[in-house]
Amino acid sequence: MLQASDLSVEVAAKVVLKGGGFRLGDGDKVGLVGRNGAGKTSLLKVLAGELQAAGGVVLHRGSLGYVPQDPKPDAKAIDATALTRLLGGRDLDLKAQLLEETALALESDHSAEAVERFSHAEESFRHAGGYSGESDARRIAAGLGVKADRVDFPLRVLSGGERRRIELGRALFAEASVLLLDEPTNHLDKDAKEWLMGFLRGYRGALLVVSHDLDLLDSAITRVLHLEAAKLTEYRGTYSEYQKARRADALRLAATAERQQAEITRLQTLADVMRRQTEKRARTAKSLDKRIARMKESAVTVQRRQRKINFRFPPPPHSGRIVLRVDGVSKGYGGPAVFTDVSFQVEKGQRLLIMGYNGAGKSSLLRILAGKTRADAGGFRTGVGVSLGYYAQEHEGLEPARSVLDHMRDASEADDPVLRQLLGMFGLHGDAAFQLAGSLSGGEKTKLALAQICAGRHNLLVLDEPTNNLDPPSRDAFARALRAWPGALVVVSHDAEFVERLEPERILLMPEGINDFWDDEFLEMVSLA
Numbered sequence: 001m002l003q004a005s006d007l008s009v010e011v012a013a014k015v016v017l018k019g020g021g022f023r024l025g026d027g028d029k030v031g032l033v034g035r036n037g038a039g040k041t042s043l044l045k046v047l048a049g050e051l052q053a054a055g056g057v058v059l060h061r062g063s064l065g066y067v068p069q070d071p072k073p074d075a076k077a078i079d080a081t082a083l084t085r086l087l088g089g090r091d092l093d094l095k096a097q098l099l100e101e102t103a104l105a106l107e108s109d110h111s112a113e114a115v116e117r118f119s120h121a122e123e124s125f126r127h128a129g130g131y132s133g134e135s136d137a138r139r140i141a142a143g144l145g146v147k148a149d150r151v152d153f154p155l156r157v158l159s160g161g162e163r164r165r166i167e168l169g170r171a172l173f174a175e176a177s178v179l180l181l182d183e184p185t186n187h188l189d190k191d192a193k194e195w196l197m198g199f200l201r202g203y204r205g206a207l208l209v210v211s212h213d214l215d216l217l218d219s220a221i222t223r224v225l226h227l228e229a230a231k232l233t234e235y236r237g238t239y240s241e242y243q244k245a246r247r248a249d250a251l252r253l254a255a256t257a258e259r260q261q262a263e264i265t266r267l268q269t270l271a272d273v274m275r276r277q278t279e280k281r282a283r284t285a286k287s288l289d290k291r292i293a294r295m296k297e298s299a300v301t302v303q304r305r306q307r308k309i310n311f312r313f314p315p316p317p318h319s320g321r322i323v324l325r326v327d328g329v330s331k332g333y334g335g336p337a338v339f340t341d342v343s344f345q346v347e348k349g350q351r352l353l354i355m356g357y358n359g360a361g362k363s364s365l366l367r368i369l370a371g372k373t374r375a376d377a378g379g380f381r382t383g384v385g386v387s388l389g390y391y392a393q394e395h396e397g398l399e400p401a402r403s404v405l406d407h408m409r410d411a412s413e414a415d416d417p418v419l420r421q422l423l424g425m426f427g428l429h430g431d432a433a434f435q436l437a438g439s440l441s442g443g444e445k446t447k448l449a450l451a452q453i454c455a456g457r458h459n460l461l462v463l464d465e466p467t468n469n470l471d472p473p474s475r476d477a478f479a480r481a482l483r484a485w486p487g488a489l490v491v492v493s494h495d496a497e498f499v500e501r502l503e504p505e506r507i508l509l510m511p512e513g514i515n516d517f518w519d520d521e522f523l524e525m526v527s528l529a
Contacts, residue, residue, distance in 0.1 A: 001025055002047065002064075002178045002206050007056035011042045012439040014431070015054070020232040022225060024178065024206035031217045031239060032210045034227035036427065036443030036471045040210045041069065043227065044180050047208070062177025062205075065089075069182045069442040069469060070394055071167035073155055082151045082158060082166045086137035089174035095125045140169045143195035145188065145358050157333040159359045160394055161187045172199060178206045183442060185213040186468040187393075189358065189494055212471050214239060257300045264299070267292050311426060311450070311477045316459030316487035320384035321348050323460045323488045324369070328378030331364050338364055341378070342513035346460070348383075351489045351502060353518065355526065356510030362492045363393065365510065366464045369490065372396075382460065389458035393465040393492075395445045397452075400438025404428060404448055407437060412455035419455060426451040427474065442469035450478065459487045467495045496526040 002024040009017040016039025024030055032040050045051035047058055048066035077085055080093075087093045102118040129136065141151050144165040155163055164187050171179065185193050193216065200207060200220040208225075211217055217224075217239035224235040224242035233249075235242040271288035274281040324346040331338050338361035346352050354362050367373045369380060370390035382388060390397075398407060408419040420433050426447040440448065446469045453461060461482075467475045479501040482489065493499055504518045 001059075001061040002208070003059045004047065005057045005059075007043075007046070007058065008054040009039055009042050009046050009051075010054040011039060012435045015230050016042055017227065017232065018230045019056070020227075021056075022232060022234060024208060026177075026206060027204060028223065029200065029203070029207045029221040030209070030223045030225055031221040031242075032208055032225045032227060033217070033239075033242070036447070036469075036474060037432075037441050038227045039230075039441075040227055041182055041441045044068075044182050044208070044210060048180050060178050063174070064178045064180070065171040065174050065176030066180040067168050067171045067182060067184060069186065071164055073163065073167060078156045079154055081154055082141065082146065082162070083134065083137060085155060085166055086141060086151075086170050086173050087133055089137075089170040089172075090128045090133065092125070092128055092130050092133045095121070095128055095130060099125045099130075137169070137173050140173050140199075141166065143192065143199065144169050145192035147357075147359065150359055153335060157335045159338075159361070160363055161358045165192070165358070168196075176205060179203065179208070181207070181209040181211075183211055183469060184209065185211060185216055187358075187465070212469075212475075214472075253300050260295065260299045264292055264295050267295075311454075311481035313454050313481055313485040313487075314457055316485070317385060317387060317457060319348055319386045319459045322346075322383045323348055323350075323386045324380065324382055324388075324490070326369070326378070326380040329365070329368060329375045329380060330377040331361060331368065331373075331375055337376070339511035339513060342508075342510070343378075344508055344513070344515045346488050346490060348459075349486050349488055350506065351491070351504040352506045352508060353499060353502075353504040353522075353526075354490065354492045354508045354510060355522070360510040362510050363464050366390070366462050366490070366492060367392075369462050386460050387456065387458040388460045388462060389453040389456050391449055391453055391461070391463040391466050393468055395449055398437045398445055398449065400436060402437055403434050404437060404440070405433040407448060407452055408433075408455055411452040412457075414455065422455055423448075423451055426454070443471060443474065446470055447474065460490070461487060462490045464492045465494070466491070467493060467498050494526055496523055499523065499526050 005021045007017060007020045008015065032043065034040050042051060044066070046053045048064065050066070073085060084093045087096070099121045102114070102121045106114050106118050138148065138151055142148065146162055146165050146169070150158060150162060155166065158166070168184055184196060188196065193213065197216055197219045209216070209221065221238065223237070224239060226233045226235065226242070226246065235245050267288050271285040271292065274285040274288070322345055326345065327343050329342045330340040338359070342365065344352070354365065356362050364373070368375050370388065404423065405416065405419060408423060412419060423433055428444060428447055428451065437445065437448065446466070450466065467478065470478060475495070475498060479498050483501055483503065491502065491504070500523055506515065507518050507522055508515050
């Protein structure tokens with residue numbers, strides 16, 4: 001059970017929730033929705049105890065599991081195997097170690113105390129599901145798309161996507177009473193999404209999930225909390241039912257606001273006329289003024305429609321015909337090589353889509369091209385006049401303690417008014433320019449990173465899952481902007497709709513390094529890659 005009462009949340013001195021309240025009971029499946037930057041991630045952090053509330057009370061009964069947008073294991077866990085990390089969700093790694101230690105001690109010490117220590121350790125291990133724990137953990141990892149042999153590898157050799165899946169799997173394995181998930185499908189392929197939806201439908205605890213994945217919201221939830229203008233509004237039913245109710249509410253509120261404004265206008269006109277007549281009528285006018293003031297104070301406020309998002313990338317600088325040539329690149333992380341002998345080239349204005357299963361080295365290859373890591377063998381070179389812009393799906397280039405505007409100054413020598421205008425184009429308006437990057441939501445961090453790329457005036461963009469964390473309107477606007485931009489693109493994405501609108505000319509299949517012409521038949525493979 002989770003309950004919030006009179007809850008207020010502030011981010012960078014901005015109130016994103018004021019006096020909100022709700023309750024989640026066992027079996028409740030609730031979707032938290034709202035535009036990018038509305039405060040959904042901050043609210044989840046408050047509920048999880050990672051951010052202090054500005055006011056109100058949060059109570060929960062039983063254990064609580066929380067998976068942020070970009071979950072990362074702590075530094076101590078990075079050398080443990082993925083299986084050990086999964087088992088740690090129920091402390092089975094520690095319970096198994098204690099059981100082994102007490103069993104060994106019992107071989108040389110047959111005292112009643114030693115027997116009792118072993119019995120307690122065995123009971124704790126059994127009660128936590130220890131004897132079926134490994135098979136359960138492996139089943140969850142497989143459902144989330146982590147290959148069986150990769151579960152036995154240390155976390156440090158897994159790809160970023162695999163590590164995120166392990167962290168999600170750890171929370172699912174923990175069987176918490178309350179589960180808070182922030183964009184859990186961002187890095188999942190189609191099969192893993194379907195498996196997760198089935199898991200969440202059968203989950204017996206209380207679930208609160210933030211997601212832009214409409215399929216997940218429609219199939220797994222029974223209630224919606226809408227966060228807008230620092231207010232929470234609850235809707236019963238699926239996401240589709242919420243959308244219908246939301247539209248009906250908007251029409252009803254607009255009609256009510258119109259009637260109220262018409263009555264205010266009528267009374268104001270009458271008061272103005274009476275004020276110029278007799279003294280008695282002037283006193284009546286003052287009474288009307290008070291009535292008008294009360295009506296204005298209690299009048300329905302219709303939220304302004306969100307501005308239409310319209311990203312626009314500047315024309316790319318001139319370059320030679322070949323913008324990128326890669327020759328025999330290989331990469332590994334201490335274990336088996338992730339990929340070997342990958343070669344390809346990208347020509348001016350060409351769009352190359354990189355595809356492959358999770359852990360096939362897609363992000364590793366992009367990090368090599370961006371100069372963030374070195375290849376074990378082979379190399380690459382950019383062409384004449386080429387300026388490369390890199391988008392990292394983990395936002396590793398953003399510094400939490402620096403402002404949004406400072407990040408833009410790093411990317412361009414343009415004056416601040418120009419940079420702020422560019423931020424506004426990406427939906428970061430007004431005082432958002434002075435927020436610390438660490439206080440931004442996942443979607444806002446994505447927009448900042450894309451705005452930096454736009455400010456850099458590049459002619460070759462290397463993009464790693466650029467649509468993750470973007471809400472549907474922003475995702476559509478970004479796809480339109482890239483489609484119209486004549487520069488060269490190297491893109492990793494499992495967003496089939498985005499890829500279809502991008503219209504790539506070539507694909508690179510990893511880890512084999514097979515380079516081929518794009519065909520629409522590949523589209524079905526995108527969400528599986």
